[in-house]
Amino acid sequence: MKTKIFILAAMSFSMVGFAQKTEIKAAEKALKGGDAASAKSSLEAAAGSISGADAKLQAQYYYLRGKVYTDLAKKGDDTAFETAISSFQKADEVEKSSGKVKYGKLITQELSALAGEMVNSAVEDNKDKKFKEAGEKLYMSYKLSPRDTIYLYYAASSAVNGGNYEQALTYYNELKEVGYDGGGIEYKATNVATGEQEVMDKVQRDLMVKSGTYKDPVDEKAPSKKAEIVKNMALIYTQLGQDDKALNAYKEARASNPKDVNLILNEANLHYKLGDKEKFKALMAEAATVAPDNPDLHYNIGVINMEQGNLEEAREAYRRALEINPGYTNAQLNLSTTYVNEGNGLIDEMNALGNSRADIARYDELKQQKDDLFQEGANVLEEALKTNPDNQGILTQLKNIYGAMGDNENFMRLKKLLGE
Known part of the structure; x- marks a missing residue:
């Protein structure tokens, strides 16, 4: 009798794992077909029991979840950015804990691209006077790429423009803590599609110009922004x-x-x-x-x-x-x-x-x-x-x-x- 109970439990566990894999495969298929909403629904069906899955399946789930929410964010769902980031980070955490890394480089690439998407979205938000949203996206971009402190600087500027003064102070204090100067050389190029001049790092700027999506590269000496930051504070x-x-x-x-x-x-x-x-x-x-x-x-x-x-x-x-x-x-x-x-x-x-x-x-x-x-x-x-x-x-x-x-x-x- 005890043996039969054990076999039933094992079979139950196997069925759950099979269901998870089925939902994840369905999500992959839907995402490839451009249907991120259906992919999201499939992943939600697997979410309740994913914590009991093995590390390999968990990593696959969270990586795919990151891609699904990235696609939703690109299609205008601003709330999806944060979920996409946390999903990729969770996939990375699971892999590192297990010692079996499959998505490591892909996750790095996805997060880097996601930071760029959020910056572009923030630019549009600022144009539409959605300053709070712009500031939050720029801050998330900075947290993904801490070396790009310019994103934190722009996050503070957006917060000021929106009258979110307490939030702006938080950003400015963080700029002071990391010793942000803002001086040096700014690498700029004009976006062919929008006609707007944008600031990038040199490697990215040169690649964009080479691709033809940007033109008229300019290197400009930027003065220190320390005094401006303290003045704004x-x-x-x-x-x-x-x-x-x-x-x-x-x-x-x-x-x-x-x-x-x-x-x-x-x-x-x-x-x-x-x-x-x-x-x-x-x-x-x-x-x-x-x-x-x-x-x-x-x-x-x-x-x-x-x-x-x-x-x-x-x-x-x-x-x-x-x-x-x-x-x-x-x-x-x-x-x-x-x-x-x-x-x-x-x-x-x-x-x-x-x-x-x-x-x-x-x-x-x-x-x-x-x-x-x-x-x-x-x-x-x-x-x-x-x-x-x-x-x-x-x-x-x-x-x-x-x-x-x-x-x-x-x-x-x-x-x-x-x-x-």
């Missing part, structure tokens, strides 16, 4: 309200790139946000020495000085901005405003005077100073109108100045120009 920390971490990131970035004007400006803006206007002012002045021909720098220096009541310093900054860019409308308006503000500052003193002869004399003196300042403000804008005669902001501010001066003739002239 600082911007993300700022976005997340982690200002202390942002300041530390700027400090680190500027230590190796003290003349990077964008780093200086971003740090300055953070200090401004935190209410440290003196530090903002100092950094803006530093930036102006690094990039003396940048009109925006001088304009912003003017703004902060004007806010702090340093009108002469503000005027100097606005004039410098206008020397560089004579048509800088905001600089013209603000330069005019410095004179108006100074003139308005005299009104309180005028109103506080009494009716004595001395007070009347002082009133007349202050009024003349006020009118002279208003006239200076008007002169700035009259000059601006010569090159920008239809600017509504300039016309409106000039009209208001003449109205405050009691210059009815010019006031009516400006009203007419404004179409009022």
Whole structure:
């Protein structure tokens, strides 16, 4: 009786193994026929008992599963990429554990090709503004090919573009940990099908050009991206309200790139946000020495000085901005405003005077100073109108100045120009 039970068990085990082989063969046949969906169904039928199969059959199963899901991914199923990768890796693990390697080189080739497929898919995702998906695919590509740290860099960029800041920080921190620089030579070629220029490693680029699918190979020297990475991390920390971490990131970035004007400006803006206007002012002045021909720098220096009541310093900054860019409308308006503000500052003193002869004399003196300042403000804008005669902001501010001066003739002239 015991012997019969043993034979039944053996036969049952044999039947299960036979069923697995049948399903795997059916999956192979379906895949060869281009029917990945049917191949997937056949493999799912064998999945429940595959862990009890021998190493050879398990390796065959997982390798085939990797190919099936690769085919599904190529046909648009983005969720299939991860399953394809894990399947190939499982096949490799099973073979190495058993000591019998059949698919080793094939698995390496499949994973390498899969990394390329995911990069291409990520490019399309970025074009379609599917930044989260693009970042995840680029990160998986990097994990498959860790030497290609450029994929991790692009994964972080996609995460930033999609507003996935926490994920971007994870990628940027990983870039820092592996010492990514991003400098050196970038090997580029133009994809004949899309017309887009793409970056590849040199061997791949040369092979693609030779095949005719790419053209116009270019070798370009790429600057280090370390400062950019730390800057982006600082911007993300700022976005997340982690200002202390942002300041530390700027400090680190500027230590190796003290003349990077964008780093200086971003740090300055953070200090401004935190209410440290003196530090903002100092950094803006530093930036102006690094990039003396940048009109925006001088304009912003003017703004902060004007806010702090340093009108002469503000005027100097606005004039410098206008020397560089004579048509800088905001600089013209603000330069005019410095004179108006100074003139308005005299009104309180005028109103506080009494009716004595001395007070009347002082009133007349202050009024003349006020009118002279208003006239200076008007002169700035009259000059601006010569090159920008239809600017509504300039016309409106000039009209208001003449109205405050009691210059009815010019006031009516400006009203007419404004179409009022």
